[in-house]
Amino acid sequence: MRISEQAKQLCRARILDKAAELFAARGFDQTTTRDIALAAGVAAGTMFNYFPSKETMAMTMVNEALARGREEFLTRLDGSESLEEELFLLIGTELRRLRPLRPFLGPVLERSLSPFPRKSVCPEGETARQEHLECVRQIMLRHGFAATPEDVAATIYWSLYLGILASWTGDQSENQESSRALIDYAIRTFVQMISGVTQGGDHDC
């Protein structure tokens, strides 16, 4: 018997829901794929048809949240924002969507988004990177930054962004407000860098 597409989607969603619950309750590392299959009421073999690993599950949740955040970000723009403001809104809106997953994100992001060379690259992590950077590229285009060497700017940006994610995931302050100041600072730094503004310590006070 063939399962309908709708039933597949429901099953997939149920697995993700249960996985999220377990990750949040026990922590990512303490949750096994067996636990998730059991909670979702599916056979382990079936589950692997949907998700080859729990990293994939977690990063799928992350990507879905980020994508929703980016959609929402576009609706929040009114065209009057500066480059700094747009980038700030993008990151802010994405992180707000990511917030429910925050309790277990640390090890997930560390494994899936690590910028260092690895044996196996997590495809969902790569998707997260490319989709976010594409959105940033569009924003920069809107603000006339087409001339900046893209790979350099993207690498610098991505390093700052990973720093923000790392800080935000472990941020103990209320509403992660310490990270908000960091985002502000990091974006200003980035924009100043790609604007080619060179300021020494000896003027512009």
Place this chain on the structure above:
Amino acid sequence: MTAETRRKRGIEDRAALLDLMPRQEEAARRRLAELVESVAARRPPTTSFSRLWILGSLQAKVTCAYLAYWLRSRWADADERERLKSETHLKAALELLGTMGYLRGAVMKLGQMLATFPDALPDEFARLLPALHFEAPPMHYAMVREVFLDEFGKEPHELFASFEREAFAAASLGQVHRARLHSGELVAVKIQYPGIASTIEADLKNLRLLMQPMRLGEDWGNVVAKLAEVERVLLAETDYLAEASFAQTVRDSFVPEEGIVIPRVYPEFSSRRVLTTEHLEGVHLEELLDSAPSQELRDRYTHLMTVATMRMLYRTHWLLADPNPGNYIFMPDGRLGLVDFGCTRQLTDEEWQLQVEVEEALLRRDEAEMERLIVKSSLYESAEEMGRERLELIGRVIRWQLEPWLTEGTFDFGDEDFFRRGMDAMVEVTRKGFMRGMPVHIWTTRFVLGARGVVYRLKGRCDFQEIYRRESGRDGGEMSATMAARNETSPPPEGEG
């Protein structure tokens, strides 16, 4: 800038700096100039905030040199080896200063005051005094929106009928935006920069580190207590709900006919990080002065400022510890608006008692008792232990602070001689490093200095004693009916300093 022009400019700056430095022995001056130059020439890791690194301009360097000079005087009698060691600390201290996020502005202004005195005109000095407050970085509208989502789960334009994207005023911990409620009222919305509390904590930690190697000797314990006091009050300021409740208490102690307006708080649009209050129409001090107000108006505002301060002090034992001129709104109909009650300090019973005793001794003109109290509030056991010079100088400051209490009739706060005498004594105390005292005196001093700076510039006069007698309940049974009803058990009188 080419390397050559940079080099030339460096030499010119050094010469100008040397010229402006304190007059002391040539070698020491030169070393200090080199020290400041070497710190200022260092490039900061990033310059994304325009205020991040402010040691670059000549004025900032002069300021730094004075701060350094002042710090150095702490070990002026040390031998050469000690002196070299201390200069290493000094250099570290100046570098640390550049990394401070929140306190740097205030520290730099302190240096500027030390640097410009006594050559500065009293008016310039009066301008600087109230500027001794702290600054948070500016926020763009995107950040404001995110703060609102965190605090209310809504965007500003959803919460309000309209909301101005640009702030119209800076607040000590953030900024203020104009908005209109759906019910039509114009409001002022104060928004706190996210994470400012941790910046304050980090700055204070740096200050402790910075001061530890100095030879503060017996005063070190006192310095630590004062830094803890500063941290406590500044952190308390980050809770806007506490401020809202205090503003309400203050509001309740005035009746509309008195001409003093405390804006109403809108709790439904307020949180720990956002405070929405009634917007008061009016101008700030600069704008008022530009309009060349009549003497009558100047006197009226001085009268109202004195009444407001006294009322708070005598009724609630609270001090406004942030006498920022931006906190006074001069309203078009001659009323005075008071805004921003974030930085306040309530006196403890013990502190209040001491103030009462000082004031009584002063009014009795009991010099022996005054001396005893000055020694006590400076945390010494006896006049001998305190030393004559210190006793005389601290006494001069306290007597200046209390001078209006002893003056019958109209007191002229715009009198240049009066103002200069006070500043003279204050700067002398600072330069000598006579800083030991009760932690609460940080706020009383800051308050008196700030407020006197404002009324000096206003060139205002008022019948201080009459206001004092009425507000303290010392007018021998002639206390007004409202006052009597408001406060049946009148607290004992007190002095500012």
